[in-house]
Amino acid sequence: MLELSQNNIDDFKQFINSHNFFFIVGHKEPDGDCITSCLGIAAILDHFGKPYQLLSAGPFKRNEVIRWQEKFSAEMTFQDEAERKATGLIIADCSEIIRLGDIDGDLKGFDTFIIDHHKTSEIGGDIKGVINPDAPACAFLVQLFYEALIGSVPTDLAKILFFGICTDTGFFRFLTENSAPVFAAVSRLVADGADPRTTYREINSGKPYSTRKLLGILLGRAEKYLDGRLVVTYETLEDTKKWGLEGRDSDSLYQLMLSAKGVEAVVFLRQDTLTTCTGGFRSQDKIDVSAVAAKFGGGGHKNASGMSCNGRVETLIPQIVKEFARVM
Template sequence: MTPVTDVQAESFGAFIERHEFFIVAGHKDPDGDSLASCLGVAAILRAKRKQYQLFSAGPFKRSEIRRYEALFPSKLPDYPPELLAAAGLIIVDCAERERLGAVNLDLSALDLFIIDHHLTAGAQGGQSVVDPAAPSAALLVQQLHERLAGSPDADTARALFFGLATDTSFFRFLTPRDGDTFRAAGRLVDYGADPRQISDEISTGHPFKTRKLLGVLLCRAQQTFGGRVAYTYETLEDTRRYGRDGRDSDSLYRLLLSAGKTEAVVFVRQETDTSCTAGLRSRGDLDVSAVAAKLGGGGHKNAAGLSTEGTFDALLSAILNALGDALSGNATERVVIGKTTRVLSL
């Protein structure tokens, strides 16, 4: 991680000074980092005596984020045109307006500032704080808060620690290069964050049905590419039987990545009759964000995802073939899910 620079902090400070009202939003289907980063930005705006509106298109499917749902309306009020025209838009944990999801107002003309840490964010110019080496957007927001508004209060510290913990799987994804991240987390503890309580909030409270669904997905899991990749999928019938609430994909990824010599895990979910989502996780140097980007998605080196029209078998086949290319440099045999399967042995 590269620490937030003076230029970046000054740019964000100047952006705040230019407006009196802000809309603060993260990506659709929010996670802990997205919501925590929004709350951290809101704390900076309060310290600067600015007005703001939090927004999330939802849905709030994860158990650990449900307590924040009431703070994030999925529909923006009908603001007076003159107020909206002079407003600033702050997007966190993503870099594109399109990833906000369904928004009932046209925000395309709003002055925009981006705070993001995804590899796919790219160069965003002066009105941004983007660092793909940062393990979470919440960590970037923490630095901005410390630079522009001083030490966060206990509630903000707890939220920022929650965001950092969820995006690093409670620091499991960090490397020897991340000493600054641990030092920043230590400051959040000093400000009032309780790591043990936050760990309980993240790991408990899942509906019992999700434990049964986890068993179904594990029983369905297969290996390919000589055991280097594990994959599984969720059907619409699974969703009807076990529900959408409190899904726990992180446990699924963790269990499958712990098996043998597994380097990557692919999980595809049929969301509707015509659309799918997919998550990819990896260990070591395998860059699953590059695989996801080939199919219209993105994310981090070891954690990425995408959504697309189609069916789970077609998407799973496409992802596995792209992973085969990444593992071998040039996969000559193709994987086809749902038909005769020829698996590349690497």
């Protein structure tokens, strides 16, 4: 269901009214959806006159989110025990504390509310929130909360939330035939002042030249597996040292690979340190890459997931291919 229940709305309002201060945080290596969702939640708290701090472990690798970096901190404001008890933690675009990354301070033990849309997320214990895997973006859920609690979205926020929805939907190319409520919601944002043409340019322009060179290397290194249905490529420590981390553009890599005839899924691995890797998985229609990501401590959506784990590229590739063979 692409909507919030009245219970969802009432629970969030009660959560806001029950605390004097809030920490708002999203996952490490934030993308556009994560950052704009946090900003949307902040706007809701502003309306209710509630103070807060925006947290992010970073790093802000994506060119399109760097402009908001100064609004976030990786260091929590100090609180004594009484202040902590009156503070609420709102987590956007993920549901696991471990995925928040290295925040200077203790995020555990707070009364917590989660707003997320990842298939592999879940709420446990006494934690409150909304996790809706049918939602195309966390920013979409934040928009619905804002409209239900406050009303029409102001122009500046409409532009921000529209940006977040566009980043996670690939500018709507990932949406299905059941997405009419999403288009209805974004049409309200456009009516409120969001500009599709400007947003597309903000997302897709201004990439560093180095990312174009790195993209060529990754394309040249790609190999086919499972009768050509799976394509795997990887980035080495040397690649990262030479071309840097600025302006990551793995989305273009996935799009180019998945456009090749017969390719149903793509894996991109990056060797982060001598002993750790991160990976991104993308697929067409029926292939559930979240099931594979979960095997390596990750998760996400059916057609877009990620992971971080110990290991080296050369040993992880055969393991990942073996897991894909089970779902393809």
